[in-house]
Amino acid sequence: MTAVGERVLARPVSAAQSALWAEQEYDPGISSSGYFAVAITGPLGPGRLRRAALAVLHRHEPLRSVLRIVDGELRQVVRDAADALSYDEVGAPCAAGAEREAAAAFMAAGENRRRWDLAAEGPVRFHELAHAPDRRTVVFSVHHAGFDGRSKFVVAADFARALTDPDGLGRPLDAAHPADADDEVCAEAAGFWSRALPGVTSPLLVQGGREPGRTGVRSTATTPLAERDVAALRELAARSSVSTFTALLAALARQLAWYGNDAAVLAVAADVSDETTRGTAGVQVNVVPLVLPCAADRAPEVALAEADEALARMRRFRRVPFRRLLAEVPDKAARRLMTQFGLSFPRPPRGLRLDVPGLELSWDFFTANTSATFDKTLQVRADWPRGLVRLDYRPQTMDAAGAEAFAAHFHEAVRSLARSSGAPVARGVPSAPAEEGPAAVPYVVEEALDPLDPPVLRPVSGRALAVLGPDGGPAHVGVPGALFASDPADGSWVDTGEEARVRPDGAVEHLGSRSARWLRHNGFIDTPLVARVLRAHPGVRGARVELRTAGNRGPAAVAVVEPADPARPPGVAELRTHLREHLDGFDLPGRIVVTTTP
Incomplete structure (x- = not known):
């Protein structure tokens, strides 16, 4: 009405x-x-x-x-x-x-x-x-x-x-609705992403841990990039005939490679206004995903060319409505990848006039978001001769220490690319006091008090532990890698098949089996985390998460729970409430089965 x-x-x-x-x-x-x-x-x-x-x-x-x-x-x-x-x-x-x-x-x-x-x-x-x-x-x-x-x-x-002059703005401007891409381009985009995403087997590897159960959106401090680095990066971009944004994207690819990623799915905020609608306030920004190759040892010219190619495809699909794209990609887990990391590059338009005679105005456009479309969004504002950097993040997917480290490493990645160096930032080497234990077992497990925190591993006497990245060197602090243990007979390193990460204090956190840590179904479920949270319930002795098929309903992620007292098992509704209190929604299994069979 x-x-x-x-x-x-x-x-x-x-x-x-x-x-x-x-x-x-x-x-x-x-x-x-x-x-x-x-x-x-x-x-x-x-x-x-x-x-x-x-x-x-x-x-x-x-x-x-x-x-x-x-x-x-x-x-x-x-x-x-x-x-x-x-x-x-x-x-x-x-x-x-x-x-x-x-x-x-x-x-x-x-x-x-x-x-x-x-x-x-x-x-x-x-x-x-x-x-x-x-x-x-x-x-x-x-x-x-x-x-x-x-x-x-x-x-x-x-x-x-x-x-x-309050009467000098001119006639009213009606709502602007820039044209969407035609059906052919929309179908092309859906086909590309349907082919590109199923091969991804885990979420984006980033610094630090998570704070499941926490809500809202948080932000790191806003920090300026060094003017010297910005000038060198812009000069490098100009020599390669690409935009400064392309160079910033190449720097981000280098940083993500340090974390062990060989490719990343990013979502970029793209302005779809045109010359007839640009002066109208409203909604004229679309979210456009892109696939970014990640490598730390690329020559600067090659890194810029790869980033430019990714942006070219983004420009091709920039008017494909993001909601439509999500609806047309059949793989739910693949669609989830499109919302894990966003990139925003807000730039004041040329010729922006904000002065008022007799008044002093100080505008703050780079304010923190109060809601989050993506798990993490890297905000880089063009403020030449410098740039401002901030990371907005959901604490369910990243902790504060990891977010601040991510923002700091982006500064380092910009400096690395601008100065044509492929060297990553310093990476921590695990170190921990030895513990006594069975000779055949390389470590002792110390369960954390909080089930959201992974258990800490201590090497037994005569053994040592190391977490290695895909290049065979020590993994970046806070980034998951392959867990190796030294052989006491000859000192060689043996792959345990497990995944772990190194905390800033040098302790090694156990994340679970590399082959079974992530269960991909509708989203990515961190199976050891869900099992740990379930085991923290007083009525649960053991728990595991697996993929099961029930009748014609197809496969489903199922949490199998062994009660502490078989005569008084916890109810499924009670366990689901327990999980929801500790975990974000996309971490939850589809079904919970309580069984007396270990």
Whole structure:
């Protein structure tokens, strides 16, 4: 139902908007949002900031639109700007220069968790934070169903213009819907990914551990790349006639190779606007996956050529709707690979004018996300002569120490490529005190107190342990590798068939059998982790995870549980609740079987 002054757009909403709307309706607690902000110093008359916000809404119809079911279809309903304006004023005293921190604190205090009702409000809220009589910050809290990373620059420029002349923005701009790729290109993309992904047998290898059961999205500190490295990298890119983004992608490939990956599936945020829609706020960014070859010893020119080839295919498929691609790739585990690692390269457009006579404006566009589309997203902002780097991550897939190390290693990878060196960063060599034990067993297992942490291995007397990467050298600290034990007879190294990783303190963590650690079904299930969590339940003695086929239902990931007391076995619902409390959803087996057979 529409009210007086509301207008229903004839064309349907985009696939991305439809998916986000459905997600929000299913779980209103999902924010799917972010923010950016501007700190303003100078004389501001009463209502001046509010009038500028109102002018921006009047200019951009998508920002004053809601999503509703009209005649059985999801439609974008345009509202009057005055009715659509969401604007509040909040006291937030702070010292001069601390405005950015005040804005972040305001968001962390609850705005980033406040639910959105997309059927009743548009995708932007304005918050005026009063710091002092002549200092204000305007926080733009935005929802991704109607606002993308490109839109923040459009809105910023119009907001600055409206502060000078609120009536000078021009006629309203309606919703922009860039054309999707035709069916032939969409089918080509689905075919390529259906062939490329099934051969991947494990998720992307990265630094550090995980914090299963933790929710939300976290971010590392934002750090600048060294200007010397950026200048050298850009010069290298220019000599090879490729973009700076291509060179940054090649540096990332080098870093991922240090971690033991020979190829990576990445998802890149691609701007699909054109010359007719670029000045309109709304949703004109698509997610485009690519396959990136990874090698640490490539000559710079070869690394750049491989990255450029991957980007060329990405450009070919850039208008294939990501949701459609996910729906048409039949392998569920393969589709999961497309959402494990994202890469974003936000760049302010050329000629962006943000100055206002009589006022000092300081914009913060590189703010942390409050929701995560991907498990991890590397954010690299073009801010030449330097670049800013941040990693956004879900703690279910990466811990804080691993995230900070990843960001630091990206700096090192940029430096390595820029200076034409293939040498990886220093890698830890396992070392641990010897323990007494049976001569035939190379290590003693020390179970961790927290089942989410892998057990630690200590070498027995006369033995030594090492975790090796695919190149035969010591694996990077925190990255899974092959576990080797020394032979006490001649000192040679013997492959145990197990997988392990080295902690920063030198301890070796046991991750399980290399051939059976990951169970690929719908997603990648870390079988030793699930078994450890199940064994932590007081009613469970033993547990394992395997693939079973039951009748006509096809194969399923099944957790087989041996109860501690066969007379009083735990219930399946109780065990599933126990798993959900500790693990993220995609880690869970499809079925749980309680048996008295060990």
